[in-house]
Amino acid sequence: MQRPLAASLSTALALTAATVLTACSGPGPADTTPPATPTGLTAASGSSTTVHVMWEAATDDRAVTGYQVLQDGRPVKDLPATTVMTDITGLAPGSRHTFAVVARDAAGNTSPATPAVAATTLRATAEDREPPTAPRTLRATPDGTTAAVLTWTPSRDDTRVTAYDVHQAGVRIHTAPGTATTARLTGLRPGTAYSLTLRARDAAENSSPDSPPAELTTAPAPGAPANTSPRALAATSADGEITLTWTPPETGGPVTHHELHIDGRFATTIVWGAAPPAGRATYTFPAQAKPGTTYTLTLRARLSDGTWGDFSAPRTVTVR
Structure with missing residues (x-):
C-alpha cells in the first residue's frame, strides 16, 4: 500500500587542423525540399457562422513545422505541425467559402496548396437554446496501428443536429457532419489505449452531453511488445x-x-x-x-x- 586533443611547425599544423575542423563542422546542405501537399482536406459548416476544416498530416524530408489555412485564397490561420483541424469563425450566415491548406518546414519551404474545398455556412435560425440529446451506443474499433472507426446511434434535436464532435480526455480531436453515424480517426499512436466520447451539436452551437465512453487500444507497431497498460x-x-x-x-x-x-x-x-x-x-x-x-x-x-x-x-x- 502506498506511503505509496617545436613552434612554427606546430602552429602550421594547428591552423591546418582548425581549417579542417571548421569545414567539417559548418552547416550542412541547405534544405530546399518543400513538404508534400497535405491530403484529405474537408470543410463542413456546423453553425451559421463557423466552418470546421480538417486534413491529414503532411510529410517532409526533415519535418513539417506548421500549416497555413487559406480562406477564399487568403491566409487566415497559421497553426503548429501538431494541429490538423481548426474552426474558421465569424463568417456570415448562408455564405459560401473555399478553403485550402499549405504545409511549411523549418527552412520556410512551403508545399503546394491543397485543392480547395467549399463549404456554406448554415442559414441563421430563430434563437435556439435546446441542445441535442446525447449520442448513444458509441463503439470504437481499431483500424491498424494508427486509426480507428467509430459508430453511433444519432442524436435528436428540436431543429437538427449539424455536427458530432469526438473528444479524447476532454479535447476535441475530430468533427463529423450532423448526418453521419460513423467516423474514421487517424493520427493515433500505435499500441495506445484511448477513451473516446461523442457530443452532438446544432446550428446554434448547443452541445449535447457526452455519450458514454468507448474504449479501444490501437494495434502495436510491428515488432513492438504487447500493450502493458492497466x-x-x-x-x-x-x-x-x-x-x-x-x-x-x-x-x-x-x-x-x-x-x-x-x-x-x-x-x-x-x-x-x-x-x-x-x-x-x-x-x-x-x-x-x-x-x-x-x-x-x-x-x-x-x-x-x-x-x-x-x-x-x-x-x-x-x-x-
Whole structure:
C-alpha cells in the first residue's frame, strides 16, 4: 500500500587542423525540399457562422513545422505541425467559402496548396437554446496501428443536429457532419489505449452531453511488445476524495508499483510492496481542490525489468 586533443611547425599544423575542423563542422546542405501537399482536406459548416476544416498530416524530408489555412485564397490561420483541424469563425450566415491548406518546414519551404474545398455556412435560425440529446451506443474499433472507426446511434434535436464532435480526455480531436453515424480517426499512436466520447451539436452551437465512453487500444507497431497498460481504470469522487480502481497488466509477475499522472503531470507512485492485491486494485487520495474541479487521470505500471509500461486510457473525474 502506498506511503505509496617545436613552434612554427606546430602552429602550421594547428591552423591546418582548425581549417579542417571548421569545414567539417559548418552547416550542412541547405534544405530546399518543400513538404508534400497535405491530403484529405474537408470543410463542413456546423453553425451559421463557423466552418470546421480538417486534413491529414503532411510529410517532409526533415519535418513539417506548421500549416497555413487559406480562406477564399487568403491566409487566415497559421497553426503548429501538431494541429490538423481548426474552426474558421465569424463568417456570415448562408455564405459560401473555399478553403485550402499549405504545409511549411523549418527552412520556410512551403508545399503546394491543397485543392480547395467549399463549404456554406448554415442559414441563421430563430434563437435556439435546446441542445441535442446525447449520442448513444458509441463503439470504437481499431483500424491498424494508427486509426480507428467509430459508430453511433444519432442524436435528436428540436431543429437538427449539424455536427458530432469526438473528444479524447476532454479535447476535441475530430468533427463529423450532423448526418453521419460513423467516423474514421487517424493520427493515433500505435499500441495506445484511448477513451473516446461523442457530443452532438446544432446550428446554434448547443452541445449535447457526452455519450458514454468507448474504449479501444490501437494495434502495436510491428515488432513492438504487447500493450502493458492497466485495464478498466475507473475514477469516482465523494467527500473531497478520489477513488481509483483498475486491473493491473499481466507482466508475468506481481505489479508492485504504479505511477499516477494528473492532467498529464506525474503526481505520485502507488506502492504495495511484495504482495499487491489480487485482481482489481483500489487507491483513494484527497482531491486537494474545490468541488467542481475536473481532473484527467492516467496510470502506468512498473514492469518486472524496472521500466514503466504503457499508460492506461485516461479518465476524467469531477471533485465532489
